[in-house]
Amino acid sequence: MCGICCVVSTSSVCSALETRAYENLRKRGPCYSQEIRKTMTTNKDLSYHCLFSAHVLHMRGPMTPQPVEDDSGNVFLWNGEVFGGLPVGQEENDTHVLAQHLSHSQLPDEVLSVLSRVRGPWAFIYYQAAQNCLWFGRDFFGRRSLLWQCSPEQRLMVLSSVATAVPCTGDPQWQEVPAVGVYRMNLRALAELGSLTLEVYPWIHTGDVPPPASHKWEGLSSWASVTMNDSGLFLCAPVCPLNREVTEICPLPLDAFSPQPSAEDLDTLLQCGEKRKTVNQLIEVLSEAVRRRVQCLPGETAAPPPSDEEVDIAILFSGGIDSVILAALADRHVPVGKTIDLLNVAFKLQEPKKQKETSKKPKGNKLKPVDTDTGPTESDAFGVPDRITGRASLKELQALNPDRRWNFVEINVTREELQEMRLKSISHLVYPLETVLDDSIGCAVWFAARGVGTAAEGTEQKAYASAAKVVLTGIGADEQLAGYSRHRVRYNTAGLDGLVQELVMELGRISSRNLGRDDRIIGDHGKEARFPFLDEDVVSFLNGLPVWEKADLSLPRGLGEKLLLRLAARELGLGPSTTFPKRAMQFGSRIAKLENGRERASDKCNRLHTA
Template sequence: MCGIVAAVGEIDDATCRRMLSRIKHRGPDDAGEIHRPHAWLGHQRLSIMDVDGGHQPLTGTGGTTHLVVNGEIYNHRHIRDALGHELFETGSDSEAALHALIADGPVGLARLRGMFALAYLTDDGEFLVARDSVGVKPLYWARREDVTLFASEMRAFEPEDRPLVETFPPGYCWTRNGGLVRFADAVPARVRPARRAAEPGVWDDTLVKSIRETVVSAVENRMMSDVGIGVFLSGGLDSAIVAAVAAEYAERNGEPLPTFAVGAPGSSDLAAARVVAEHLGTEHHEVVMTRENVVEMVPRTVRAIEHFDPSLVRSAVPNLLLAEYASKRVHAVLTGEGADELFAGYSYYHEDPFTDPDALQAELVRTVGELHHLNLQRCDRTTMAFGLEARVPFLDRDVIELALSIPPEHKMVTPEKKLLREAFEGWVPDEILWRGKEQFGDGSGAKEALAELLSDVGEAAGSWQEEAVAEGVELRTREEAGFYRLWREELDGIRPDRTLGLFATT
């Protein structure tokens, strides 16, 4: 929804303002800042909820508490009910986070259900920063002796601070006195190791109904908006399910649902997305990739996603093309991110050593916890590069809790994600419901469109492989070396280490 910058310690206003200006693309509608002795908050706003009254930094009653938020608080109405509507001065969902912190201090973070990175400041010196448990919204920090700096993207930091930049860990809050404290896990603590299935692949209607109702609730919660909202429709199962639920919600509210698909001419993803859109009756848009726009987009993609992993770059190119188009028509989109990690959708989940149920369960938990390094980074950056917010209903805490409580044996049957498919029979056309899994870069046609260009990128890599080795980074291919060169040109000084998720892991 936005971009934030915060600082505590020996503040330099000019530095903070330069940092904020570098992430203006995340919130082109408005900007605001507040400066107190030894603390600074800045905000670039993408106006989605309470367009007229939701300016940030938000200030509490009495003018002594201040907050900036990047993200959405989906249960803000429940928080208003619990704390008292008389406290609230705007219709912004972010104000719920402000009053939760005023009422309960850091413990108030436990009230929040949503995706967020936030910074909170009081006039008496309290300062707190926090990030949602899955890391849907990005946050980075750089710690110097005299000041600690925070920002939504790595590019925000001054060149001299870039060697100090680290990922702020999901599910943690930080205060000057208390340091880093975990307040939530990516996988909720009450999720117990899944019990063994009495008979793998055999389940009752209760489980199927529970999956359907939980996913429907998560999608509907993410339809809140005072401006346009759509769905990225890849043609695969997960985005088709999201689109089906969103289309029904939009119809009940008398609104059209825009859907957006991208692919090369004749690609399987475009064809499949068209089938879903016609079935649901959505306002469908297609972006057709050409070699020319792919060539133009590759350098922009590497710089936008702040990453050089080849598989991530390949899938991000069509995402960036789609985001650029969709941002001119809506302010927010829903995507299908997270379903594969929860329901074992990737092929490698069905190979050794994950043919053992306990090993599979551990790997699913691990990959959900690591999403913020890879897929969620791509999802956030490609959309926010054009001031477009992406929402990920499959990573709702209730969906995560339910999915990871299912015996892993039920996820080892074929076709992959059979439980999820059965839960949405009748919602999605059968030819899509039972369609086999394709990687986005393959189904969209991006792999073929990129092949020639990637060879050129690799040829131009030159000495970057040697420089990467000197920095402790192993580049596996010339293609990756080419992407590393582009990444280094944009983010010179950043240390490419595991704290930033910048080692190729796929």
């Protein structure tokens, strides 16, 4: 993973990068930093200037400095991982491999052919010197961040993995580059005409119609002309379209299940041979996705066998179904004897208010029930729901493989530390997103990925900081398997057809809603976010199934949502964790309890504005 940046202008760009923005880029790539500057003069004696800045987090193969410049003066910046599609040998670096392929690609269709073959997350910037053009973009899901900022007054455009929050002063604002395709900038037109011209090459499923040229391009002023390319070229979508079949099925009889969802209920469903076959297909494809992400690590081939004390893999771990199945599958592929860090974050619960003593009797002689899930106990101020489920699921993993050392890292965050780090770092990483939901999840993920907390050593809890460079996250499971409460609401009001429409929307907006933000947040620690549930093969498999194979929302909470994943976890030998109900991270970690309880998730969050 890397921090990449490019500044394009018709004037000098020596001081184009702000100090904080540069620092945010450098933290993403602490292993190597380098800049390349290009000045090109057109036939009309007019010039354009480019600054390329790259900051490398070395992950596999030989260390490859970026930006990469070839003999023809082409410059390549790559923030991604090739997990398939293009052959990359164990002792090769994917940046070097991609740069070679692109050096032999002169025409737009050749560039698109290379990018269409890549399986894995990426954002890139590629300067073609002979063509006087700049290519850039993000993968189909937008798993890597790329932002843009456009200034007509300065005739300047900036692309960057991460930026810095801009006060509301009228200055150009940053926006995420829409992950609808890749873009080609005409640098000659910029120099000679003073206009910014971008052509879009969209992601297209075979047989689909390209999106309209009137697509809303966030963050660009009227100075920038953005149009679909007129050659009809496109990138081949790396996944199959979602199966929209909505044939009505007979609901399962509820009296066949326990009053409270249990692992035994899943055993009942697994007795169906066809159901078990589908479950094992999911296990196979998801296991392979996890393998790709836990075995592509820095220095695997050249280094001596690692010691047991080294930790390469960490998992954002709430103890819920998504994280526990990732841990169980990682256990299959992480070398025997190696530790896996389970990162569990909790925000300190506020002391409950003492009730005033009163001599008045309660009306109607009714006692108000006690909410045991809203305040801390004296013994554990961090006993939030995710800590409780995390500890319970840890025991299951230990039973599954008692020979593995599972580091359950308890990351405890006080209100004071939250406020300090939000102001210092997190607000700039969440930016340009700005809702209450972005604040809550961004803060929770930042502290979790940092991995600074305590872990058990014998019978004691001792200070511990995870050194793992790879952080697995379960994002993508809820979006594909109907895991959110809004999916159940939609199903209850509009049936299977409404649920399918909701799932189509979920994957369509995941780049702008989640992935860019989470990549910026996790990358700030010099670590790489990896998303097994968004592996192209996993998505294609799930997209190919009818919706009722993935979820049955006629069944109760803790069973019906993400049913296929729960069955897979049960097939792997997991127990009670297979029926833990979905709890959003902001509620499970209790960060939402620290702020204004009357806020809505979609509200603009004033806490993210630093000036």
